[in-house]
Amino acid sequence: MKVKERVKMEQKERTRQQRMDKMIKRVQKQFVEVEKEKAAEKDVPVLAVADAQRVSTLSIAVPGSIMENAQSPELRTYLAGQIARAACIFQIDEIVVFDDCAPKNQLTDRLSTIETSEGATSARRCCIQLARILQYLECPQYLRKYFFPIHNDLKFCGLLNPLDSQHHLRQQSEFVFREGIVTNKPTKVGKGSYVNVGLLNDVRVDTELEPNMRVTVKLPEGVDLKSKKLRGKVVPPSQPRQETGIYWGYTVRIANSLSQVFTKCPYKGGYDMTIGTSDQGTNVHEVEPRSLSYCHALVVFGGVLGLDPALESDSKLTVDSVEDLFDEYLNTVPAQGSRTVRTEEAILISMAALGEKLQPANAPKPFADFEAIPQSRDTGIQQYAFNEKRSKTKPNPANTNHPVGTVDFTTDQNDNAQVDDDMSRFD
Numbered sequence: 001m002k003v004k005e006r007v008k009m010e011q012k013e014r015t016r017q018q019r020m021d022k023m024i025k026r027v028q029k030q031f032v033e034v035e036k037e038k039a040a041e042k043d044v045p046v047l048a049v050a051d052a053q054r055v056s057t058l059s060i061a062v063p064g065s066i067m068e069n070a071q072s073p074e075l076r077t078y079l080a081g082q083i084a085r086a087a088c089i090f091q092i093d094e095i096v097v098f099d100d101c102a103p104k105n106q107l108t109d110r111l112s113t114i115e116t117s118e119g120a121t122s123a124r125r126c127c128i129q130l131a132r133i134l135q136y137l138e139c140p141q142y143l144r145k146y147f148f149p150i151h152n153d154l155k156f157c158g159l160l161n162p163l164d165s166q167h168h169l170r171q172q173s174e175f176v177f178r179e180g181i182v183t184n185k186p187t188k189v190g191k192g193s194y195v196n197v198g199l200l201n202d203v204r205v206d207t208e209l210e211p212n213m214r215v216t217v218k219l220p221e222g223v224d225l226k227s228k229k230l231r232g233k234v235v236p237p238s239q240p241r242q243e244t245g246i247y248w249g250y251t252v253r254i255a256n257s258l259s260q261v262f263t264k265c266p267y268k269g270g271y272d273m274t275i276g277t278s279d280q281g282t283n284v285h286e287v288e289p290r291s292l293s294y295c296h297a298l299v300v301f302g303g304v305l306g307l308d309p310a311l312e313s314d315s316k317l318t319v320d321s322v323e324d325l326f327d328e329y330l331n332t333v334p335a336q337g338s339r340t341v342r343t344e345e346a347i348l349i350s351m352a353a354l355g356e357k358l359q360p361a362n363a364p365k366p367f368a369d370f371e372a373i374p375q376s377r378d379t380g381i382q383q384y385a386f387n388e389k390r391s392k393t394k395p396n397p398a399n400t401n402h403p404v405g406t407v408d409f410t411t412d413q414n415d416n417a418q419v420d421d422d423m424s425r426f427d
Contacts, residue, residue, distance in 0.1 A: 044218050044233040047243050051268065055242055056360035057296050059094035059271070060087065060351075061261045063303040063310065064127030065101060066343045074156050080133035081160035082344040087134075088163045090351040091247045094266070097131045098255035099124055100303050100310035114254065117266070121254040129153045131252050133160075138249045139179075140168045142198035146181050147214065166373055167240070167248045171198055175372040176219050177240040177248075178203075184211040195232070203230040216240065216248075245367035258310040258325075259317050261300065271298040273358075276326035277350050278306055279341075283334045284350075290359040292328065297358060299350060300326070301343050330354075 062083060070076040087095055101124070112128035113120050114135075123131075132153045137160065139147055148154060162168075169175055180197035187193060193209045194202040197217050205217060216239065217232040240248045255261045265271055273294035300307065307322045323329040332350040333341050341349070 044220050044231070046218060046233055046235055046239070049239075049242055053362060055238065055364045056294060056362050057093040057267060058091070058358070058360075059096060059296070059298045060092055060347065061096040061098055061255070061298060061300040062130070062343060062347070063100040063301070064097050064124060064130050065099070065303045067126040067130050069304055074159060076129065077133060077156040078159060079344055080130050081137065081157075083130075083347060084134050084137040084163060085161060086344065086347040086351065087250050088138075088165050088247075089348075090355075092250050092351075094251050094253060095134055096253045096255055096261050096298075097123075097127050097134070098258055098261050098310070099127050100258060100307075101313060116254055117251055118253065118264075123254050123256055127254060131254055133157060134250075134252045137163050138165070138252070140198065142171075143179060143181055143196075143214065146196075146212065164374075165249055166246050166367070168374070169198065170374050171200070172225070173373055174225060175246075175369070176221055177235070177244070177246070178217050178219065180215055180217050182209045182211050182213045182215060195234075197232075199225050199230070201226070201228045201230060203232040205232050205234050207234050209234070241364050244369060245365040246369075246373070247367075257314045257316065258300075258307070259314050261298070262325075265296070265298075267296045269296070271296045273297040273328075274326045275299045275328045275330060275354070276307060276322060277301050277330060277332055277346060278322070279331050279333070279336070280306075281323070281329040281331040284330045284332045284353045284357070285334065287328070287330065287357045289356045292354070292357050293359045293361060295361045297360075299354065301346050301350070303343065304340070 067076045067079065070079050083095070086092075110125055111122045112125045113122050114128045114131055115121075116131070116135075132148075132151070136144065136148050136154055136157055167177075167179060169178060178197035178199075180195040180203065183194045183196050183202055185194040185202065187204070187208075190208075192204055192206045193211075194204055195209075195215060195217055197203050197219075203217055203219065205215075209215065215234045216237045218235050218239065219230065219232045223230065237248060237251075240246050251266075253264070253266070255264060262271065262274070271294075273292055273296070275292070275298065277299065302308075302310070311317055311319070311322050311325070317325070319325055330350075332346065332353045
């Protein structure tokens with residue numbers, strides 16, 4: 001009898017201890033949720049940066065006429081996608097699409113209009129199409145339906161490889177910066193605006209803004225992304241890279257001539273390092289490493305016939321040769337086996353060759369917060385692993401009693417966790 005009583009007492013003690021553990025976990029969870037709710041309403045600090053300390057920028061200029069060299073709408077779209085991929089890989093801050101044709105072609109060809117950071121811009125259709133696809137690919141997926149209605153220029157964008165840029169965040173990505181669109185949700189006077197940043201609930205910012213405007217928002221650190229009381233601040237698009245070193249995409253600018261590439265530079269003081277690319281230039285391997293110092297660098301690429309047609313068609317340029325337009329005129333493929341190097345190929349080759357030659361005056365800090373943004377394991381081959389786990393004919397080595405062809409629902413817990421974490425198939 002005493003043994004049975006001791007067993008009962010031990011069982012009661014275990015039950016009491018389990019209840020205590022559950023209660024402690026519940027209280028801890030509630031405490032964390034309360035702390036996150038408080039963090040959602042905290043003031044967001046924004047780092048003030050002097051002009052002399054701003055991160056150096058790298059721009060490329062591409063002629064829109066290369067789109068006319070593609071034989072079909074699908075190939076034109078894929079060509080634009082290759083340029084966008086190259087810009088993302090080498091962390092380009094600005095892509096300038098310039099028109100290198102004669103002015104008479106601009107008068108006879110059909111003009112189109114596109115919205116850029118400078119406002120509505122008119123140019124030839126090939127330039128507009130290239131710029132539109134570049135803008136579409138740079139935009140985070142959850143914002144595309146607001147900024148890009150159905151358009152013929154974007155008809156075949158589903159064929160393109162995604163940029164998978166660092167600023168294309170998932171809903172569960174716990175990063176302090178996010179891209180968003182200002183909503184038309186009503187607020188009290190002086191209470192700011194609501195911004196959709198791709199979370200379950202909109203974020204209220206302290207600035208009154210016009211609806212349908214794209215903005216960059218900074219959130220408090222340690223905030224609960226599911227909170228209904230999220231507060232944030234609108235910051236410049238350059239702020240994320242300035243504070244964290246993350247690559248935050250590129251801007252797209254239209255230039256109706258080669259001269260406008262230089263004269264309409266958005267940076268204060270203009271480009272202090274300009275580089276032209278041509279097979280007639282200096283061998284890039286003769287340039288000393290880290291000798292091309294810059295605050296705002298520009299690399300200009302030519303079309304099918306190079307940069308000479310762009311100079312001849314621009315009456316505002318009075319130089320005798322294209323080489324005189326640039327600080328450096330380089331041949332980045334000195335031993336090419338093909339008679340021509342396509343522009344999309346030249347961008348990849350040139351940026352790789354110039355990587356060790358360029359020296360930014362203010363390089364961005366190394367980005368280290370990779371746990372807060374999606375990684376390749378969230379967007380790549382794991383999709384195929386997920387589909388393989390769903391296969392009905394997959395044999396189960398742990399249990400040989402299952403007949404061939406039957407469904408086996410026995411999976412490892414770690415496999416289930418990986419399947420739940422992979423949200424890329426829903427993008």
